[in-house]
Amino acid sequence: MVTKRALxxxxxxxxxxxxxxxxxxxxxxxxxxxxxxxxxxAAISLLGIVLVNTGGGSTNR
Structure with missing residues (x-):
């Protein structure tokens, strides 16, 4: 589920x-x-999008 914060x-x-x-x-x-x-x-921003949408290694989902 996509949260408002992630969006x-x-x-x-x-x-x-x-x-x-x-x-x-x-x-x-x-x-x-x-x-x-x-x-x-652009590269850092796109990497950030990937990390936000995949959880970025965070386990608190």
Missing amino acids: GISLLLLGLAFVGVFHAVASLAFDSGVGWIGIGL
Whole structure:
């Protein structure tokens, strides 16, 4: 069962992942050279979504 807290955190992290991807694409388009920041933000956010939805090793479900 999906809790409201997990859904809220997942949506927040999905928004951060979108911002990271947008930042990486904009960095490539404008050749600013800091695309790794966007890629890192997107990767960490997607990892967070996976951890939230799989329990993240937590046993208190």
